[in-house]
Amino acid sequence: MNIILLSGGSGKRLWPLSNDIRSKQFIKIFRKKDGSYESMLQRVYCQIREADMDAKVTVATSKSQISAIHNQLGEEAAISAEPSRRDTFPAMALAAAHLSDVQGISPEESVVVCPVDPYVEKDYFAALKALASQAEKGEAKLVLLGIEPAYPSEKYGYIIPADDGEITSVKTFKEKPTAERAKEYIGQGALWNGGVFACKLGYLLEKAHEQMDFTDYQDLYEKYDALTRISFDYAVVEREQSIQVMRFAGQWKDLGTWNTLTEAMEETVVGQGVMDETCRDVHIVNEMDVPVLAMGLKDVVISASPEGILVADKGQSSYMKPFVDNMDSRIRFAEKSWGSYRVLDVEKGSMTIKVTLRAGHSMNYHAHRRRDEVWTVISGSGRTIVDGMEQKVERGDVITMSAGCRHTVIAETELKLIEVQIGEEISVQDKVKFELP
Amino acid sequence: MNIILLSGGSGKRLWPLSNDIRSKQFIKIFRKKDGSYESMLQRVYCQIREADMDAKVTVATSKSQISAIHNQLGEEAAISAEPSRRDTFPAMALAAAHLSDVQGISPEESVVVCPVDPYVEKDYFAALKALASQAEKGEAKLVLLGIEPAYPSEKYGYIIPADDGEITSVKTFKEKPTAERAKEYIGQGALWNGGVFACKLGYLLEKAHEQMDFTDYQDLYEKYDALTRISFDYAVVEREQSIQVMRFAGQWKDLGTWNTLTEAMEETVVGQGVMDETCRDVHIVNEMDVPVLAMGLKDVVISASPEGILVADKGQSSYMKPFVDNMDSRIRFAEKSWGSYRVLDVEKGSMTIKVTLRAGHSMNYHAHRRRDEVWTVISGSGRTIVDGMEQKVERGDVITMSAGCRHTVIAETELKLIEVQIGEEISVQDKVKFELP
Numbered sequence: 001m002n003i004i005l006l007s008g009g010s011g012k013r014l015w016p017l018s019n020d021i022r023s024k025q026f027i028k029i030f031r032k033k034d035g036s037y038e039s040m041l042q043r044v045y046c047q048i049r050e051a052d053m054d055a056k057v058t059v060a061t062s063k064s065q066i067s068a069i070h071n072q073l074g075e076e077a078a079i080s081a082e083p084s085r086r087d088t089f090p091a092m093a094l095a096a097a098h099l100s101d102v103q104g105i106s107p108e109e110s111v112v113v114c115p116v117d118p119y120v121e122k123d124y125f126a127a128l129k130a131l132a133s134q135a136e137k138g139e140a141k142l143v144l145l146g147i148e149p150a151y152p153s154e155k156y157g158y159i160i161p162a163d164d165g166e167i168t169s170v171k172t173f174k175e176k177p178t179a180e181r182a183k184e185y186i187g188q189g190a191l192w193n194g195g196v197f198a199c200k201l202g203y204l205l206e207k208a209h210e211q212m213d214f215t216d217y218q219d220l221y222e223k224y225d226a227l228t229r230i231s232f233d234y235a236v237v238e239r240e241q242s243i244q245v246m247r248f249a250g251q252w253k254d255l256g257t258w259n260t261l262t263e264a265m266e267e268t269v270v271g272q273g274v275m276d277e278t279c280r281d282v283h284i285v286n287e288m289d290v291p292v293l294a295m296g297l298k299d300v301v302i303s304a305s306p307e308g309i310l311v312a313d314k315g316q317s318s319y320m321k322p323f324v325d326n327m328d329s330r331i332r333f334a335e336k337s338w339g340s341y342r343v344l345d346v347e348k349g350s351m352t353i354k355v356t357l358r359a360g361h362s363m364n365y366h367a368h369r370r371r372d373e374v375w376t377v378i379s380g381s382g383r384t385i386v387d388g389m390e391q392k393v394e395r396g397d398v399i400t401m402s403a404g405c406r407h408t409v410i411a412e413t414e415l416k417l418i419e420v421q422i423g424e425e426i427s428v429q430d431k432v433k434f435e436l437p
Numbered sequence: 438m439n440i441i442l443l444s445g446g447s448g449k450r451l452w453p454l455s456n457d458i459r460s461k462q463f464i465k466i467f468r469k470k471d472g473s474y475e476s477m478l479q480r481v482y483c484q485i486r487e488a489d490m491d492a493k494v495t496v497a498t499s500k501s502q503i504s505a506i507h508n509q510l511g512e513e514a515a516i517s518a519e520p521s522r523r524d525t526f527p528a529m530a531l532a533a534a535h536l537s538d539v540q541g542i543s544p545e546e547s548v549v550v551c552p553v554d555p556y557v558e559k560d561y562f563a564a565l566k567a568l569a570s571q572a573e574k575g576e577a578k579l580v581l582l583g584i585e586p587a588y589p590s591e592k593y594g595y596i597i598p599a600d601d602g603e604i605t606s607v608k609t610f611k612e613k614p615t616a617e618r619a620k621e622y623i624g625q626g627a628l629w630n631g632g633v634f635a636c637k638l639g640y641l642l643e644k645a646h647e648q649m650d651f652t653d654y655q656d657l658y659e660k661y662d663a664l665t666r667i668s669f670d671y672a673v674v675e676r677e678q679s680i681q682v683m684r685f686a687g688q689w690k691d692l693g694t695w696n697t698l699t700e701a702m703e704e705t706v707v708g709q710g711v712m713d714e715t716c717r718d719v720h721i722v723n724e725m726d727v728p729v730l731a732m733g734l735k736d737v738v739i740s741a742s743p744e745g746i747l748v749a750d751k752g753q754s755s756y757m758k759p760f761v762d763n764m765d766s767r768i769r770f771a772e773k774s775w776g777s778y779r780v781l782d783v784e785k786g787s788m789t790i791k792v793t794l795r796a797g798h799s800m801n802y803h804a805h806r807r808r809d810e811v812w813t814v815i816s817g818s819g820r821t822i823v824d825g826m827e828q829k830v831e832r833g834d835v836i837t838m839s840a841g842c843r844h845t846v847i848a849e850t851e852l853k854l855i856e857v858q859i860g861e862e863i864s865v866q867d868k869v870k871f872e873l874p
Binding site for chain 1: 743
């Protein structure tokens with residue numbers, strides 16, 4: 001089975017855990033059997049592997065997520081990264097070209113396309129395999145997964161099937177309706193459109209070539225910024241006559257808000273947290289290293305991270321976006337290809353951060369124009385290069401770098417350091433990259 | 438007017454703002470006209486000064502609070518500090534001896550004794566002056582302030598006056614009653630006993646000498662650890678026949694719990710915090726430098742500090758003590774005589790803290806046996822002494838100290854530094870003090 005996982009954009013509806021550079025699919029919130037936690041992305045990736053050992057997974061994403069994906073899945077997963085955001089049709093075209101031209105998959109093979117963020121169980125992946133087989137038969141150009149509605153949701157588009165068969169043709173599509181209208185649709189046997197479908201790889205490529213002028217993956221990648229923004233539904237699905245839908249009646253939960261996310265959590269407390277016995281339906285997700293104490297609350301979600309603290313009635317939390325948009329958006333935690341950093345302290349004229357480098361990784365060789373920096377290595381070992389001079393470093397070593405001085409650190413083991421930045425103007429923009437000497 | 442302000446022990450009922458070493462009276466939570474914030478202690482001290490420019494204020498407290506009191510009131514306030522905790526009678530005896538022997542106040546002058554933590558207005562201090570005058574007249578040995586009950590509280594003792602006169606003799610005292618019983622008392626004209634009284638200084642000294650064997654302040658101080666623990670009520674008030682009570686009908690709120698404290702706050706948000714329009718009766722007190730977002734809550738207090746995060750129904754918050762007792766009690770923020778420190782990061786084998794020194798102050802000259810330290814000065818200037826070698830330091834300077842190395846820093850201006858501690862065992866106990874060379 002070939003799968004394209006759509007790993008979407010930044011979401012603010014799960015603030016303070018998600019923000020401009022950290023998306024909900026990377027939050028480690030689901031407890032594994034061994035007691036550690038995994039993210040939506042890791043969970044779905046493992047589930048695919050369990051359903052089909054030989055599945056070829058390609059993550060379609062944006063450039064900014066590449067580091068986080070490699071950190072969470074390792075180097076094994078194929079990534080098709082858009083150089084810029086161009087909506088779903090260009091993204092799928094690029095991923096299809098990647099499968100064909102980079103991975104060498106035949107246009108006769110089928111490919112399943114699905115978003116990374118629904119919370120699903122084993123039966124879902126069995127359904128995806130059935131979807132892939134059905135597409136390979138070629139009875140229709142596109143085979144959609146139609147999800148049996150759990151309630152008359154206003155958040156999804158609806159598929160009206162021709163009849164109540166397990167696999168049948170599509171009569172028509174309906175846009176996101178009112179709850180009232182949704183009930184009517186459901187009365188007519190309508191199914192949710194979760195954006196999951198299968199088709200032959202050749203079909204995707206054919207549709208792409210019809211509407212975009214390119215030769216192969218590399219060519220499409222280079223022309224990407226100039227492509228028109230257009231959704232796959234609008235560009236392809238709505239114009240296609242030959243579409244089937246396959247019913248799916250298993251669990252399928254969209255984890256886009258705290259309300260739905262906490263429903264999918266097996267535990268009520270992740271991180272340090274205590275509740276008194278009068279709390280009811282309270283969830284605590286705490287990424288800080290200080291405890292949370294909750295008392296006498298009902299239907300409330302509490303989440304704390306280096307970005308901020310949310311305390312919200314679960315229903316009300318769906319409306320957080322405008323409040324989060326207005327917040328100070330200084331990023332206080334970020335995953336990078338080489339590891340991660342966390343802001344510990346901000347003062348006028350200085351900032352203190354903790355940097356964690358993965359074994360074998362290094363920062364860019366870079367300099368700052370307007371700030372000095374001091375590194376104190378607190379664990380691990382590696383090498384620093386400062387203005388071309390290389391030296392071994394280990395726990396306890398201190399490296400001072402004046403403004404203008406070029407520097408990097410290469411981790412041999414996992415290496416952590418405290419970086420104190422000092423300067424009148426401290427900004428992430430103040431960074432000049434260089435080739436290593 | 439002579440006033441002894443009783444600045445009591447550590448309270449956990451206002452966690453995470455109060456803890457073992459930081460008491461509620463030092464939390465800066467009340468907004469002043471200039472927009473800055475003041476603590477209970479600072480507020481009451483200013484109110485006394487406004488009511489009586491010449492008032493002599495002595496703060497009776499424990500050794501551990503001296504630094505915080507000096508930081509908040511300056512060096513001007515007299516402090517009578519118990520070398521160890523010995524309940525209220527020994528504490529008052531020591532303070533009385535301080536007034537007499539250190540401050541030279543005549544035994545014929547009256548002295549008002551009151552706790553530092555009720556939330557009161559101007560009329561209260563007018564009442565204290567009247568109380569002092571009444572005591573000076575000598576009609577009775579002790580004159581208590583009887584507070585008109587706002588409700589049948591179970592938290593206070595009650596005073597039953599002989600009649601309903603403004604100043605009258607006390608018929609009897611009643612222990613903290615049930616609410617039912619409290620109603621009966623109030624029906625009989627009972628008043629709250631808030632622990633506020635006045636008497637001649639000589640009376641306090643006489644009672645002290647009757648029950649403790651000492652010559653003067655210095656002698657009592659030295660014998661303090663051997664004194665019996667006994668309360669002033671039990672040792673003196675309950676045995677005294679000549680007691681008057683003066684009625685007080687103004688505002689008097691005990692700020693011992695979040696419920697009562699938030700009632701006294703003029704603003705609903707202190708620190709970074711945002712509420713949506715569906716929040717009702719919500720208070721946010723945030724000492725962290727990340728925002729709090731509250732949505733859809735009712736009657737809830739949210740408080741965040743470097744010690745932890747509280748989210749509690751206001752009524753329920755009164756029952757927090759057992760939960761707080763069970764929490765990790767690592768202190769993450771502390772005020773010292775020389776300034777303050779805050780823990781920024783804790784890792785296995787290292788800890789990073791921010792140290793703020795007040796201008797003109799310095800740390801003890803000290804060494805650690807089992808850890809190295811690195812200082813990076815992030816603002817201000819001063820001098821360091823490291824193994825006897827003195828050097829000037831300013832913003833950007835880095836000082837490294839191996840285990841065993843003796844060190845201190847003397848701030849010329851306010852000076853802030855980041856201290857990285859590195860060692861297998863990091864403990865506050867690992868500190869050896871030395872005389873400066």
